[in-house]
Amino acid sequence: xxxxxxxxxxxxxxxxxxxxxxxxxxxxxxxxxxxxxxxxxxxxxxxxxxxxxxxxxxxxxxxxxxxxxxxxxxxxxxxxxxxxxxxxxxxxxxxxxxxxxxxxxxxxxxxxxxxxxxxxxxxxxxxxxxxxxxxxxxxxxxxxxxxxxxxxxxxxxxxxxxxxxxxxxxxxxxxxxxxxxxxxxxxxxxxxxxxxxxxxxxxxxxxxxxxxxxxxxxxxxxxxxxxxxxxxxxxxxxxxxxxxxxxxxxxxxxxxxxxxxxxxxxxxxxxxxxxxxxxxxxxxxxxxxxxxxxxxxxxxxxxxxxxxxxxxxxxxxxxxxxxxxxxxxxxxxxxxxxxxxxxxxxxxxxxxxxxxx
Ligand SMILES: Cc1ncc(COP(=O)(O)O)c(C=O)c1O
Numbered sequence: 001x002x003x004x005x006x007x008x009x010x011x012x013x014x015x016x017x018x019x020x021x022x023x024x025x026x027x028x029x030x031x032x033x034x035x036x037x038x039x040x041x042x043x044x045x046x047x048x049x050x051x052x053x054x055x056x057x058x059x060x061x062x063x064x065x066x067x068x069x070x071x072x073x074x075x076x077x078x079x080x081x082x083x084x085x086x087x088x089x090x091x092x093x094x095x096x097x098x099x100x101x102x103x104x105x106x107x108x109x110x111x112x113x114x115x116x117x118x119x120x121x122x123x124x125x126x127x128x129x130x131x132x133x134x135x136x137x138x139x140x141x142x143x144x145x146x147x148x149x150x151x152x153x154x155x156x157x158x159x160x161x162x163x164x165x166x167x168x169x170x171x172x173x174x175x176x177x178x179x180x181x182x183x184x185x186x187x188x189x190x191x192x193x194x195x196x197x198x199x200x201x202x203x204x205x206x207x208x209x210x211x212x213x214x215x216x217x218x219x220x221x222x223x224x225x226x227x228x229x230x231x232x233x234x235x236x237x238x239x240x241x242x243x244x245x246x247x248x249x250x251x252x253x254x255x256x257x258x259x260x261x262x263x264x265x266x267x268x269x270x271x272x273x274x275x276x277x278x279x280x281x282x283x284x285x286x287x288x289x290x291x292x293x294x295x296x297x298x299x300x301x302x303x304x305x306x307x308x309x310x311x312x313x314x315x316x317x318x319x320x321x322x323x324x325x326x327x328x329x330x331x332x333x334x335x336x337x338x339x340x341x342x343x344x345x346x347x348x349x350x351x352x353x354x355x356x357x
Pocket of ligand 1: 031078158192193194209210211212
């Protein structure tokens with residue numbers, strides 16, 4: 001059997017969720033959209049259900065997968081519904097629903113709902129992606145109250161640059177939010193992972209941690225709270241072939257790496273078809289047989305090459321950690337000019353093995 005696999009540490013997931021609650025002192029919706037950022041939404045939800053205040057997903061398809069697996073906790077649809085006929089399912093499955101646009105508000109007003117729903121009313125406080133315009137926010141709130149189809153409203157917004165700790169953007173967005181919600185007595189939800197970890201002064205009755213649950217920092221710089229996160233996913237494989245090469249020999253597609261000295265090269269069963277980033281350059285860290293080494297040459301679809309020259313005890317069959325507890329996914333992301341979010345979401349083909357802890 002091909003040795004590539006992703007080990008998922010559910011105890012680390014629970015630790016990170018508890019850290020989110022402890023740091024924020026708020027209720028926390030575990031963001032498990034996109035198959036829990038590649039970690040497996042159903043298994044992650046099951047691991048957290050006894051302690052989680054609820055979950056957040058991108059769309060009703062993701063929510064229904066959780067309900068079908070028996071998850072009864074609150075589930076918020078972060079983009080609400082895409083078509084008005086989803087409202088009947090939202091009622092039937094007792095889902096919470098973001099309203100980010102006036103067309104959604106109108107659809108709720110018109111829909112014959114058999115039961116009132118919980119709405120999270122989203123403000124565009126400056127990100128300019130989705131969310132109601134500040135000028136429309138109070139009127140939208142009043143219309144939701146008046147239509148008789150809404151049991152509870154939570155006021156929410158989302159940050160564009162909370163991961164940039166020296167930017168004033170988050171504070172400016174909070175000011176826009178505070179002005180827009182003036183006089184409304186409802187719970188609020190603003191903080192995603194970077195805001196939760198980096199902006200303690202931002203109000204939030206409900207926090208929405210995503211990336212931090214999986215143990216990766218959203219920041220480029222060091223952060224004391226982020227340092228307490230535990231990586232959840234370990235992507236590992238094995239050395240399946242070893243080459244002894246003299247100096248001056250090319251390695252891999254495009255001959256992008258030429259051995260500068262006699263080298264021992266290990267071939268690892270892991271490639272971009274598994275989600276390992278093809279952009280990762282020579283020098284990207286790996287752990288082989290417990291020791292740090294580095295990638296050499298281009299990443300292929302199913303294989304990649306690493307340097308074994310100075311690790312004589314490593315060879316055929318040695319275990320290789322591509323990211324995990326020792327090699328941080330955020331370091332791989334930085335090397336490949338992307339973010340840990342994408343590194344995790346890109347995982348495919350590799351079987352996921354769960355450790356309950
Ligand atoms: C509205 C909303 N809240 C929370 C999150 C979680 O963000 P993070 O993974 O940065 O914690 C997301 C993810 O993109 C989101 O779209």
